[in-house]
Amino acid sequence: MIDPRTLREDPDAVRASQRTRGEDEGAVDKLLALDARRRSAISTADTLRAEQKQLGKQIGKASGDEREALLARGKELAAQVKAAEADQAQAEEEFTELHRRLPNLVHPDVPPGGEDDFAVLKHVGTPREFDFTPRDHLELLEGLGGVDMERGAKVSGSRFYFLTGVGAQLQLALLNMAAAQAAENGFTLMITPSLVRPEIMQGTGFLGAHSSEVYRLADDDLYLVGTSEVPLAGYHADEILDLSGGPKRYAGWSSCYRREAGSYGKDTRGIIRVHQFDKVEMFTFCRPEEAEAEHARLLDWEEQMLAKIDVPYRVIDTAGGDLGTSAARKFDSEAWVPTQQAYRELTSTSNCTTFQARRLGVRYRDENGKPQIAATLNGTLATTRWIVAIVENHQLEDGSVRVPEALRPYLGGREVLARVE
Template sequence: MIDLRLLRDDFASVATALARRGYDRDELAALRHLDERRRALVAEVDRARADQRSASKGIGRASPDQRPALIEAAAERKAEVARLEQQLTEVEAEHTRRFAAVPNLPHPDAPDGDEGDGVVRHTFGERPHFDFPVRDHVELLESADALDLARAAKVSGARFAYLKGEGALLEFALVRYAIDIAMRHGHTPVIPPVLVREDAMYGTGFLPTDEQQIFLTRDDDYYLVGTSEVPLAALHMDELLDEDELPIRYVGYSPCFRREAGTHGKDTRGILRVHQFEKVELFSFVHPELADDEHERILSIEQEVFTGLEVHAQVVDIPVGDLGASAARKFDIEAWLPGQDAYREVTSCSNTTDYQARRLKARIRRQDGDNLLVHTLNGTALAVQRAIIALVETHQRADGTVVVPAALQPYLGREVLFAR
């Protein structure tokens, strides 16, 4: 949630910033008016309650002949309090609902534009060239019985997969490889819950804006997370962190679930865009002054992961029109996938500033006695299925085998995959 004090005190700056994201200025003005109405009602309710208390005390001090009139007046004040409280309840509900849909203010350095307008910061890794017909990951994995899409569709429907044999071992190796890199950079490993309550989804900004992408259990009102960012961020919900505790850094591993609503027919072959996948996620709680540096730091860890996998990729600064609601700025790493002859996103990292912390009520107790909101950042160290695609397509050989990058060999225990 954005800072309401900033909206009240500097409406023009907030409106200009959100206009970069396509947010309507008139809607923002209406929200400012709603906020003023809520604050005015709070004051009215407080005054009405004070009048009611005063009237009630007056009854006990009044003479018998004065009491009937005072009792009637106290009853009227009680009714007025109830009426104003009902108004305040309704206005506060609307206030919460509408402000929850307002996205974060974009970072001043984030590029303008919409999807497809990202700015390439740099590339890394050697782009592969082949002197034989290139196979995509489905052909490579299925021919080695490392992937079974047909049986997964029979069991669970479209956009599910079985990873088998060397496919499953490749996942385990990749996960530990990425976690070890994150640990070397000071991140504590965490296995978080993947069923969370609404407060956690709301607190991280996935509700209400991403509701179409989220699976919800039928009877228990638990949400299945689309990323372990959610439980990692909520780990310090409603907490006051000491300033000297920061930075707090985690690396979480979890299955993730997304409905992929609105993407019918797009990238549906294989395991690029599935309903269930696994991720190694980086998450940091930092002092506001260090958030930009931490963002670059998380990006450097992601790049280290894919450099070690010897994959060619580009780093893209995502435009404001393509940011998620909570992000002020986001960097993606897009790996070159030979089977698609195109770059595809394999990681992202976002600076959410104080947007999530305000919803989660995660604050810093400063040494000078003041409290302020912590800043949160997240990044995908490794999205397993997409990393598998990039790896096997990049390192394939003419006979259908795949060379294992040197950095991954200690984790996998072999130099070549799919050798018969």
């Protein structure tokens, strides 16, 4: 949730954020009205309770007709307090419901617009010129004996798959390389739960506008996570952290599940857009004033991983209308996919400021010992989709694939993944 003080003291900033996202500005005025009603209800209830308390003292000292009159007034006050508390509860509920639906304030430098309105921050590397007709990732992986889409669909339905042989080894190599880099940079490695409670999923901002993407187990009232960001954000829920020594950094290894609602007909070939994949995700808790610098660090760590797989990529500043509910700013790193002649997202890093931590009750103590809301950030280090960029960019004419040098130690020293004849 955004800070209610920001809503009261700078509503124009909230309206501007809504415009950048392409969201309803009117929600800000509704929220302000609900906040005023809520605060008025609190004040009224507090005044009546104070009067009731004072009256109780007077009744204790009174006698005769005076006492009877005071008792009668006490009954009236009790009814008024009850009504005021009910009004306060209703006002609080309505305010909280709308407050939770309002997305995070976007960073002032975020470009306005939708999915196609991003700003390109830089290009790294040059797309390869092939002297043969390149194969796409599915043809390459099938030729390597690395994937089985047909049996994946038979067992689980469309957009599921088996990674087999070198495909499975390639994914494990990638994730192990990511985990090693994270550990070298002081991250605590975590293997996280795949199922979380509703309050954790809600707290991270993945219900509401994006709830159609989430798998829910209704009988258990649990949700399958689409990223380890969710359980990592909830790891310190309702805790006060010690951030005196700097940010707390975790790297979560998890399977991820996404319904991909509304994406039917897009990227249905291969493993670009699927319902289940594996990922290593960085997650940081820090002081709010440290969040922008930490965001730059997460992006740098992502780029170090991209350099290790030696693929051309670009970094984009995602437009406001394409931001998730929790993100104030998001940088995507997109690798070149030769057969599509397009850049496709491999990593994403988001600065969620205090939005998630406020909902989850994650705090730290400032220099005066006073609890304050922490900031949270996340960023991808490796995921199944990276296999697409690796095999397409490093393919050889015979359908085999050169292994990027940094990845070779994680694949038993192999330099080439040979085609299965």
